[in-house]
Amino acid sequence: MYSEKVMDHFNNPRNVGEIENPSGVGTVGNAKCGDIMRMYFDIDEQGVIRDVKFKTFGCGAAVATSSMATELVKGKTIKEALEVTNKAVMEALDGLPPVKVHCSLLAEEAIHAALWDYAQKNHIVIEGLKEPVNDISEKEEDEEY
Amino acid sequence: MKKLIYLDNAATTQVSEEVLNEMLPFFRETYSNPSAVYSFAGESKKAVDLARKQAAGLIGANTEEIYFTGGGSESDNWALKAAAEAYSSKGKHIITSKIEHHAILHTCEYLKKQGYEVTYLDVDEEGKISLAELKAAIRPDTILISVMMANNEIGTIEPIAEIGKIAHENGVLFHTDAVQAYGHIPINVDDMNIDMLSASGHKFNGPKGIGILYIRKGVKIRSFIHGGAQERNRRAGTSNVPGIVGFGKAAQIAGERMETRTVKEIMLRDHLIDRVLSEIPYTRLNGHRTDRLPNNVNFCFRFVEGESLLILLDQLGVCASSGSACTSGSLDPSHVLLAIGLPHEIAHGSLRITLSEETTMEDIDFVADELKKIVERLRGMSPLYEDFVKEQK
Numbered sequence: 001m002y003s004e005k006v007m008d009h010f011n012n013p014r015n016v017g018e019i020e021n022p023s024g025v026g027t028v029g030n031a032k033c034g035d036i037m038r039m040y041f042d043i044d045e046q047g048v049i050r051d052v053k054f055k056t057f058g059c060g061a062a063v064a065t066s067s068m069a070t071e072l073v074k075g076k077t078i079k080e081a082l083e084v085t086n087k088a089v090m091e092a093l094d095g096l097p098p099v100k101v102h103c104s105l106l107a108e109e110a111i112h113a114a115l116w117d118y119a120q121k122n123h124i125v126i127e128g129l130k131e132p133v134n135d136i137s138e139k140e141e142d143e144e145y
Numbered sequence: 146m147k148k149l150i151y152l153d154n155a156a157t158t159q160v161s162e163e164v165l166n167e168m169l170p171f172f173r174e175t176y177s178n179p180s181a182v183y184s185f186a187g188e189s190k191k192a193v194d195l196a197r198k199q200a201a202g203l204i205g206a207n208t209e210e211i212y213f214t215g216g217g218s219e220s221d222n223w224a225l226k227a228a229a230e231a232y233s234s235k236g237k238h239i240i241t242s243k244i245e246h247h248a249i250l251h252t253c254e255y256l257k258k259q260g261y262e263v264t265y266l267d268v269d270e271e272g273k274i275s276l277a278e279l280k281a282a283i284r285p286d287t288i289l290i291s292v293m294m295a296n297n298e299i300g301t302i303e304p305i306a307e308i309g310k311i312a313h314e315n316g317v318l319f320h321t322d323a324v325q326a327y328g329h330i331p332i333n334v335d336d337m338n339i340d341m342l343s344a345s346g347h348k349f350n351g352p353k354g355i356g357i358l359y360i361r362k363g364v365k366i367r368s369f370i371h372g373g374a375q376e377r378n379r380r381a382g383t384s385n386v387p388g389i390v391g392f393g394k395a396a397q398i399a400g401e402r403m404e405t406r407t408v409k410e411i412m413l414r415d416h417l418i419d420r421v422l423s424e425i426p427y428t429r430l431n432g433h434r435t436d437r438l439p440n441n442v443n444f445c446f447r448f449v450e451g452e453s454l455l456i457l458l459d460q461l462g463v464c465a466s467s468g469s470a471c472t473s474g475s476l477d478p479s480h481v482l483l484a485i486g487l488p489h490e491i492a493h494g495s496l497r498i499t500l501s502e503e504t505t506m507e508d509i510d511f512v513a514d515e516l517k518k519i520v521e522r523l524r525g526m527s528p529l530y531e532d533f534v535k536e537q538k
Contacts (some may be wrong), residue, residue: 007456010453011460013526015235016525016526017310018531027528031488031489031490031529032489032490032521033452034469034489034490034493036528036529038531054526055526055527055528056281056527056528057449057450057490057527057528057529057530058527059451059452059453059469060452060453060454060456062450063453063526
């Protein structure tokens, strides 16, 4: 059901882990639907993503898309990272089964969430970046009130 | 090649060699249509009669109360739709449970659109319905109670004899989906007050595409497939002779070996449950600890997702299944796990392992050893586990 590349990234996920004191961290998805992705970015003064780590709770495609997304943004500028769309992630993985396309959307969203956190911390505005809507903490608050 | 460890016997089973050998002559040698007049048809007819006797024998039914169908889903559809229609002059209320197979639940949804009312009984955290709730749900217009004998996901065995008694005391028809139970646990339709029972051949080492509906004599239920006199005019279509023969043989073997087989399965099942619960933290067993199918094990591993578990097990040659959303094709995890009260994120981490007669202690220990590593690995990359560990500190 999955491409060889998806299986490779699932079996040998790149950049799994955490970054202590990250420049930005974003968590998207929710446990209810079964996928949660968290991305940690280390961004230098030039706005280059020096390091990136992820943790994911989810299916094979969720792990593989997070892994591929981290590879695609590592070493890139913020502007370049914003261009990493879910389509780019899917193409890099040689495609996903239709029911798993939402995983790639989540990966794109995770990149945006980490960048949003970075922008908030540094009181800057990143052109073209919207506030991520798929943040898990927001979801939980939404449900409470 | 790595060894295949097949632990998804609730999904389907391997046709046993004895069953296959019994079936084979009916493809090329005795291929006659049992409904025909010539003597060549006699052999097929005899084989079908014997199979019906074997199928009936396993559940204490009369031969003429067994109707061969295309499988468990067809039997469930037939039982519900035909009974609903036949008894609609008495009323239009049906009682079932929240943890039925979709062959029942979706049929009930269909009947609701036809103007029937359906009460879905809750289950407790171990998956059992409440007899008090059942009694309270019965109304003057209740025509049918359908509760499964054993659950396909969590293996819990329902109090069928008690349900049957309540149904009969109230003059209500009782159907049970016994697809997972038939051939695995003792069943007696009289002792258990069962009016209709569905079973499927491929769940107990018989072939696929063949099932039965037991219909107690006197129950007025109409034909489901029209167009021929087969199955006492109630289910048209040329008899699937090899399938029927296979069903009968598998039923006979299942009956003969049930005791020795289930003793072994229960021993292995309990060994797996004990090892996993004691060696892998934050794990729960789903379903009743003892009132469960001899071959069923179902766990939830917190902080991990089921499909990932399945892929990693598959790479070791282990076939199992999960009730996670990713394996259901929707965003919701299994309705059974939600009905026993599990929150979504825990239900997503479920793993069902179902044994067979062939399963060995070595297989079970291998799976327990590997599960430990797999769960640890997946937790290592789980943001939920990361948060949990931080909270603990």
